[in-house]
Structure formats: structure tokens, C-alpha cells
């Protein structure tokens with residue numbers, strides 16, 4: 001006969017607090033173990049070990065999808081300790097979920113790989129909500145700095161441009177100061193003042209593939225006691241880990257190369273411990289990721305589906321190998337296009353003609369190798385007969401047969417995008433000029449197909465012009 005579960009009333013509040021400490025020690029042990037592994041091993045196993053499988057998950061070798069909305073507690077004291085944040089708990093799925101934890105723990109390890117830095121990751125419902133979560137807490141009311149502003153590279157994804165320009169500046173009155181040339185440190189310096197709350201840049205930017213000196217800009221930020229936030233979607237930790245270069249917080253649209261097979265819209269925010277910020281409390285600075293999860297994330301609700309978390313985690317295991325193949329193809333495609341008579345110019349960090357090629361060489365390297373690789377994305381200008389035209393560009397674009405016409409990138413399938421009529425359509429002439437997007441700009445995000453086939457499709461489409 002089955003025994004009924006015993007309710008242990010002797011397990012009081014302190015019992016659960018002690019239990020929580022034991023759980024934290026066990027987690028630290030698993031972190032130390034993972035810190036000794038190579039990148040691919042971390043990506044594959046994260047913090048999920050045999051003990052977790054046997055004790056918590058019926059021996060499941062893969063991290064399970066916990067679709068349950070809430071955790072049941074053994075008694076009232078466990079609930080009280082958990083909800084007082086005195087012990088690790090996943091209480092309610094909007095706030096925390098075991099499947100989401102598996103993803104977050106692995107993301108934090110990958111983004112700090114190759115260092116003894118510790119970081120905390122937070123998975124969000126989209127890249128845009130990761131950006132919102134990463135920036136919100138620095139823009140709060142603070143009497144000491146009455147007119148908040150922030151300084152951001154203008155070479156950012158169209159959605160980020162809209163969030164900063166329309167939602168923050170026009171609707172909320174929080175000034176965004178654009179950096180036209182993110183390579184120009186003097187321009188960054190000239191825009192920062194005592195009311196600046198953070199600096200922000202994309203590395204490399206979507207779609208213009210611009211980069212900036214993360215270390216130099218982080219030093220400037222820290223001199224003003226503010227954090228540097230980097231959107232590293234188009235590099236990914238397989239190539240560049242901004243936290244190791246001085247950044248405080250990294251955001252990803254994990255909807256891109258991190259979840260390359262394209263099953264989820266998802267964001268990640270990864271913050272290192274002890275970030276620099278004159279705004280906020282000590283608790284917030286010490287562990288921004290955990291603080292954000294326990295407070296604003298809980299209250300604002302940008303959580304993700306546990307299913308998306310596990311789908312993303314599954315893709316993340318093969319991140320390095322996909323980034324290698326995709327980047328090698330992008331390099332071949334860039335060289336092919338650069339030498340093609342119908343192409344005006346190609347913007348790709350791997351090309352010698354790229355203005356910041358040496359900086360890219362310094363910051364973009366396939367993890368666990370000596371190989372410089374420059375990412376999967378490039379921007380090409382198609383030759384037109386007059387400035388501002390897109391006649392040839394559209395002929396070429398509409399002739400593509402295998403490559404998808406879509407607004408997407410980082411996917412296992414190659415995608416081409418005309419940014420002036422898609423990602424940056426709503427920004428108007430001025431916004432597009434700031435982001436260096438012309439009607440003849442075509443962004444190509446290489447997938448994992450054989451590079452010869454990608455080039456063959458581009459070549460036949462260029463022949464149509």
C-alpha cells in the first residue's frame with residue numbers, strides 16, 4: 001500500500017533556510033565543475049548533472065520542460081522561506097521556472113567563458129524585452145541626477161532604435177544621445193555628462209556590421225560611474241564575450257544565432273557581478289541579474305515559455321560549431337561579392353577594406369581556437385545608376401531562389417533582407433542615415449548550407465541585373 005506523504009511540522013523556517021544554503025553550495029560546486037570545461041562541454045551540460053537527473057528528474061538525461069505554473073511546497077515554512085527569497089525556489093513560472101533556469105545558467109557560463117568572472121542571466125520573452133529589462137532600472141527617478149539621459153550608438157537594430165527614440169525619448173522624455181561613429185571615442189566622450197545613466201552599443205551592429213572598442217568605451221562609462229550595456233546578438237559568445245572586455249551587461253536577441261533553428265522568440269540579459277552604477281542599491285549592483293529577476297522582472301512580467309527555454313538550450317549546445325561554419329561561409333560570400341562588378345561595396349569585419357578590421361581581429365575570435373572569425377552577417381551595397389535608387393537592388397533581391405527574402409538573421413538557413421524597406425522602414429530618412437542604411441543595402445545572414453550553394457544563388461541573382 002502506498003504511504004501517504006508525511007507533513008513535517010518540525011521543518012521550521014530555519015530548516016528551510018539551511019536547506020537553501022545547502023542548495024546554494026551545491027550550485028556553486030556545479031559552477032566550479034563547469035568552469036573547468038571547454039566551451040562546447042559547458043554548452044552541452046551547463047549545470048545539469050547526474051545528481052539533478054536522478055534526484056529531481058527521474059533520471060532524464062535531457063533537461064525537462066516544466067510546463068507547470070507553480071511549485072508545491074512541503075509545508076508553510078518552506079513556502080515562507082522561498083517567497084522571502086531565503087532559499088532558492090521557483091514558486092511561480094512568471095518569476096522563475098526550472099527549465100528557464102537550465103537555459104539561464106548555461107548562458108551565464110558561456111558569456112563568462114575563459115574567465116573567473118561570475119554572471120547571472122535572465123531569459124526574457126524577446127530580445128526587445130531583454131533590452132528593456134537591462135535598461136529600465138538605470139532610468140528610474142533619482143533626485144541627484146534629475147534629467148536622465150543615455151548615450152547609444154546610432155548603429156543599432158531598427159527595433160532598438162524605435163525603443164530608444166520613440167518609447168524612451170518621445171513618449172517618456174528620457175533623452176537618447178546618438179553616437180554617429182561608434183569608433184570615435186571623442187564622440188562618446190562629448191555626449192556623456194553627470195546625468196547619463198548608461199552607455200549602449202551593438203557589437204557588431206545590425207545591419208551595418210559596425211563595431212566599437214568595448215574596452216575603451218567601458219573605461220569611459222566607468223569613469224562616470226555608469227555601466228556599459230552591449231547587444232552582442234550578432235557576435236554571440238562563440239566569438240566575442242563583452243563582459244571579459246569591460247562591459248557590465250550583455251543582451252541578446254536569442255531568437256537569432258543562439259536558437260539558430262528558429263523555433264523561438266527569446267531574449268537574454270547577462271550581467272556580471274558588481275556592475276558599475278551610481279543608480280540603485282548595493283544589492284542591485286552586486287548581482288544585477290538576480291536582483292532584476294526577483295524585483296522588476298517579477299513585476300513587469302517579460303517571462304518566457306519553458307518550452308522556448310528548452311528549445312533554445314538545445315540549439316545553444318551547438319552554437320560554436322554553427323557559428324564557425326556560418327562565419328566561414330560569410331567570409332567566402334564577402335570576398336565573392338567584393339570582387340563582383342555589380343556590387344558597390346561590402347561591409348564585413350573580416351575584409352581588409354573594413355575600416356576597423358584590426359579592432360575586429362582583436363575582439364572576434366572563435367572560442368577555443370586561434371581562428372579569427374567575423375560572424376555570419378554582412379551588408380552589401382548593390383551598384384545603382386543614381387544615388388538613392390534601388391532598381392538593381394530589387395531586381396537582384398527578387399531573383400534569389402534558395403536564399404529567403406525575410407527579416408531574420410542568425411538562422412541555419414541563409415536569409416537576405418533589404419533593410420530600408422523592412423527593419424528600418426519606420427525610422428524615416430534621418431534614422432536610416434544615422435544607421436547607414438541606403439535603399440541599395442542588402443543584409444545577408446549566412447546559414448549552415450554549403451557556401452558554394454549560397455554563392456551560386458547570389459551569382460545567378462546578380463546576373464539578372
Ligand SMILES: Cc1ncc(COP(=O)(O)O)c(C=O)c1O
Pocket residue numbers: 126127128129157159160202205206231233234252253254255265266267
Ligand atoms: C541586434 C538585435 N538586437 C535585438 C533584436 C530584437 O530581438 P527580438 O526580435 O528577439 O525581440 C534584434 C532583432 O532582430 C537584433 O538583431
